[in-house]
Amino acid sequence: MLLAADNLTGAHPVMAQALRDLDPRPLQDLARRCAAAGARMLDLNPGYLSPRFEDRMAFLVDAVQEVTDLPLILDSPNPRVLARGLAACRENPLLNALTLEEAKLQEILPLAVEHQTRIVLLLLDEKSRPPPSLEGKVAVALELRERALDAGLTDRQLIFDPVLPNLRWPEVWPQTGAVLRMVRYLASGALFGAPARTMVGLSNLRSGLRKIYPVQMEITVMALLAGAGLSLALIDVLDPDLVEQAQLMTQVVESS
């Protein structure tokens, strides 16, 4: 299980300010701290960018590449923002993410094909909703994979994200259970005949609720997913308790 940092996000006021000011230093400082904390990939999420600021993803990529060689994840629902980021990347990034929304299939999938990148298939339906059941997630995964393969990608380029619920959502534990089973199903090879790679954004769980719920909940859910065979955990790598346990999980699941 690889750890990816979700810390470089426009939701963070320091980062939002740095993007507005075109000041690379706070971004570079954050990237260095994530690398030192044990991140093996960096997710770059500039947040919503109005059309005249779509170049901010390229600025973010440039800034981060000056201080680290860690592989990058370009995280945006906006194909133009992803395209700007892609053009600035020295190494092929991971694109995050495709869903069954038709506009994304039309505009994001061709980017992945053109640049032959890896891409995250977020298990959301054509209206960007997470199917609550395992069966619903399987149906979306099958269709997304078919669209990706038809477009010219290979299974090795695909990473499936079954979308962890937020604690505010109704039925959060049954939904987390469906995510767990989906990771297990994909990782075991039972769905596609060979193990598929999976990613989960752990911070989704307590997003907006960090002061109410302890990080322990995130540690336990991450370990459940790691035990099920998760490939890539997108986490707050600057939380030392979370990272300490994530590294223990990594030692256990990667050893043989």
Add this chain to the structure above:
Amino acid sequence: MLLAADNLTGAHPVMAQALRDLDPRPLQDLARRCAAAGARMLDLNPGYLSPRFEDRMAFLVDAVQEVTDLPLILDSPNPRVLARGLAACRENPLLNALTLEEAKLQEILPLAVEHQTRIVLLLLDEKSRPPPSLEGKVAVALELRERALDAGLTDRQLIFDPVLPNLRWPEVWPQTGAVLRMVRYLASGALFGAPARTMVGLSNLRSGLRKIYPVQMEITVMALLAGAGLSLALIDVLDPDLVEQAQLMTQVVESS
């Protein structure tokens, strides 16, 4: 995932004293507290009993049955102690455990067959050693299952325990990784063509080292195993942090 209490053990001074004095009250108090804390089964482990004290297992069973209807696990390497306990049980217990040691195959297996109980197959070889690799564990599991089925048990009666290492053992994390993979292999149904039940004694990890290592380590390892499909977790149910997280795990893995 069911939680079983490992608290009723002769290694605990209060329990050892109660067994010596034939005083049921401390045992009953402990059994009640375990039930209240969320245990769904009680493991009864009187520790080593010299021949003239082998009836202490029956005393323990009698004492506990007076205060709880929870299913019991009779935990002893001594077939005569297990037989004494079995004779006292109102409901069929789970026998813990068979290994590939010839004496146990000759004396414990017939008890399970005679009483048609469920039985734990501890993945230890003929010299009571845990095979370090997944392949070694698979070989022992195949042979133990074959012996059990030949003797007249069915797959539904078998629970496999791949033996969690202690933190003092060399290569503890790779060994824990092999245990994790074995649980996943058994639970997925890939080994026997149908999912097999699994049990792990979580307290093994920090046994004798509880003052040095935090319970967090046990929580993380339990969640890894739960994510892999563990059926039965044998734990210290009187540790509130451990139980709180175990119940969260149960909510996630048992929901659909």
